[in-house]
Amino acid sequence: MRSLSLSNLLRHHKHTAFGHDDSHLPRQVIEVAIDDSEDTHELPARKRRGRAQSTAGTIKGVIRRASLSLKGMVHVHRRPSVTAEPSDLNQQLPNGRPTSAHHTWNRLRHAAPFRRSRSVYGLNGTEDGLYEQQQLDHQMPIPAMGDEPPYIPMNTGAAAKASVALQNEYYNRQAMHTQWLQSASEDSNDRESGIGIVVTEPFMESGVSDDGSMLGQDSNISRIDFIKELPSELAIHVLAYLDAAALAKASVVSRHWNEVVRNQHIWRESCLREMTTTYATSEPVQPGAGLGIPEIAPSKNWRQIYRAKAELAQKWKEGKACPMYLNGHTDSIYCLQFDEYKIVSGSRDKTIRIWDMQTLECRLVIGPPEVVNAPNVLEDAEGNPTHYVNLSDSYKAAPSKPQVASFAEHHKASILCLQYDDEIMVTGSSDSTCIVYDVRNGYRPIRRLTHHTAAVLDLAFDDKHIVTCSKDISICVWDRATGALLRQLRGHTGPVNAVQMRGNTIVSCSGDFRVKLWNIDTGRNIREFVGHTKGLACSQFSEDGRYVASAGNDKVIRIWDANTGECVREMRAHDNLVRSLHIDSVSGRLISGSYDTDIKVWDMETGRQLLYFPRWHASWVLSAKSDYRRIVSTGQDPKILIMDFGADVENIEMLKSANTGIGGIRL
Known part of the structure; x- marks a missing residue:
């Protein structure tokens, strides 16, 4: 019965989460709400008029009219399904009263309000589909539903504008920030209209209008837009963290925040902090060092640089590399080194070739x-260039006819x-022998280093020394400036196949199984x-000298702690x-190449295989x-393989350092 529904409605408000209590209501109100079992809509007109006259002007009459108004509100707040036909909205109740939207609006304007609950639309859905009216201090917010007029705060025009701005803000952000949305719980789900999305509490309490003012907040709590209040320099410094x-989220808080976030200093500092950390170097990546962070200059767009770095990292994670093969050597290519602008390769054909990394x-x-x-x-034989690039099995690109140079000092093997x-x-x-060339003078030879009695298998140098190792089981240390032999290191009992330097320390590996x-x-x-069981072919220092990687004929890669000699992986x-082994000390990736024709990428930290390129x-x-x-990479086949992870990354060229050229060669 309606009186029972009204009673339940009152009891429901008594036990809600907002702590409502009916102890402040006069006992007569409660008794009338419970005892009034008659449905006034079904009474004859004469009886209704008589009852109205008998109760007019009395306290009981006032209470009865309030009770009737509350009952009417139960009917008014039942909302039709979203799939209902438009004609259903204007159907009549059994008593002949229309249920049009405007009639409902007029009745609700005079209904007694209940206390506000939190919901996107300002209404709280219950399990039986009823929508309870929410209480404000001086007005009753009822958003537009169907043909009902919108709720306009009864104060200033600025408040009305803020109300509309909040509604627009909600719909704009709904598409951009799905993480601020969540599915409604079963208790708050509007089963009739099908609406099942509500805004989470943090969003409701921190809504911001276009002009940066805070909306939907507790008036008792003071909130300050600190970015707007701070001096620009301090605001930029704060956001740079x-x-x-x-x-990206901060840029949509308000127009003012968006303007501040566009500042390049913020993106530069954020990029340098987040993208320059390393695995095994003595310091963060330095801008302009050729390690993926460009030099700092006013013309740089650091937001795009940041985006390119993030996308490139994802390409590495997914192993999406574009392969290209450089053709030109006529025999096995034993060695190479490269940077952002050139590749230098050495071959069994007795030549050294220098390639342009940009044009290939x-x-x-x-x-x-x-x-x-x-x-x-x-x-x-047909006069076609022998230097070109294979982008696929059938497509050739970048044909070239290089310069040739022959000097008195040259290798004969x-x-x-x-x-x-x-x-x-x-x-x-x-x-x-070894030959030293002047890079800035067109790679013209300076001197020859002669002392080894067998093939020079590997070498390394820094700003003071040149270190070479040989099949004659020795290591030689040379003065870089003069080419003088400083000392010869003996201790291995087999060919010394690899050597490298870090500071004043040399690491070497040999066919005698020792590092x-x-x-x-x-x-x-x-x-x-000690640990390998067969001859070693390669060894590498990490940049900071903490780790040594070694591998060889036992097919096992070992990572050693350089300070203790312990095998850590x-x-x-x-x-x-x-x-071949190569440690990328910035990313912590270890690259290995094998006689099985495969190239693999490993995680130095865990030893886990990250990428696998079989038979490339x-x-x-x-x-x-x-x-x-x-x-x-290079191999026994006379081709240089380039696996480019940045080929499809937008703005990837922004990551390059300043062009150092390719050594005195006129381009």
């Missing part, structure tokens, strides 16, 4: 006169190892790593001899190195 995801053209061929002047070095910096390049050969550390100043063997990596070479992989964007 956010990462990209947080900055071969720019220079250095070798003996009888080789570089041979007819098949630059063109095939295979080029087995090389290294360059901005000033010099050093190559080692099967002819047992050794040497002091470059004294020549003493300071530590030895072991990866059973390949199905054949591991010929036609034969043995002899050298594989990487930077922030690419893996470049």
Whole structure:
């Protein structure tokens, strides 16, 4: 019965989460609400008039009219389903009264309000589909439903504008920030209209209008837009502590916040903080060092740089690399080094070739006169360029006809190892010698280093020393400036296949299964790593010197603690001899290449295999190195493989450092 429904309605408000209590109501009100069991809509007109006269002007009459108004509100707040036909909205009740939207609105204007609850539309849905009116201090907010007029606050025009702005703000943000939305619980779900989405509490309490003012907040709590109140310099400094995801959210808080977030200083500081951390270096990545962070300049768009860095990281994570093959060498390519602008390769064909990383053209061929002047070095029998790029099995691009150079000092056998910096390049050969070249003078030879009695298998240098190792089981330390032999290190009992430097320490590995550390100043063997069961082919220092990686014919990669000699990680990596290792100390990735023709990428921290590129070479992989964007490798087949993870990344070229050229070659 309606009187029972009204009673339940009152009792429901007594036990709601908002702590309503009916103790403040006069007992007569409660009794009338419970005892009035008659439905006044079904009484004859004369009886209704009589009852009205008998109760007019009395306290009981006032209470009865309030009770009737509350009963009417139960009918008024029942909302039709969203699938109802428009004609259903104007149907009549059994007593003949229309249920039009405007009639409902007029009745609700005089209904006694209940206390506000939190809901998107200002109404609280109950299990039986009723919508209870919410209480305000001086007005009753009822949003527009169907043809009902919208709720306009009865105060100033600014308040009305704020109310409309809040509604617009909600719909605009609903599409952009799905994380601010959640499915309604069963208790608050509007089963009749089908609405099942509500805004979470933080959003309702922190809504911001277009002009930055706070809406929908508790008037007793003082809130200040600190970004708007702070001086611009301080606001920028504060926001610079956010990462990209947080900055994206902050940019939609208000127009003022959006304008502040656009400042390039914020994006630069955020990018440098979030994107320059490293795994094993002595300091964060320095801008302009060629490691994926460009030099700092006013013209840089750091928001786009940040986005490109994030997208490139995702490409690495997914292993999405674009392969390209550089053709030109005529025999196995034993060694290479590369940067953002060039690749330098050394081959069994006795030549050194320098390639432009941007155009993928071969720019220079250095070798003996009888080789570089041979007819098949630059063109095939039909006169076509022999230097070109394979982007697929059937497509050739970037044909080039490089310059050739032959000097009095040249290698007479295979080029087995090389290294360059901005000033010099050093190559080692099967002819047992090394040659030092002047990079800035067109790679013209400066001097030859002669002391080894067998093939020079590997070399490394810094700003003071050049270190070489040989098949003659020795290591030689040379003065970089003069080429003088400083000392010869002996201790291995097999060919020394790899050598590298960090500070005043040398790491070497040999066919005698041993990895050794040497002091470059004294020549003493300071530590030895034991664990491999077959001859070793490669060893590498991390940038900060904390770790050493080694591998060889036992097909296992081991990571050693350089300070203690402990093996901290072991990866059973390949199905054949591991010929090449490269540690990317910035990202913590370890690149391995093997005689099984595979290239793999490992996580230095966990030893987990990250990426696997099977048979991207036609034969043995002899050298594989990487930077922030690419893996470049060579093998027994005379091709250079470039795996470019940044090929499809928008604005990837913004990550490059300043162009250092390719060594005095006119482009």
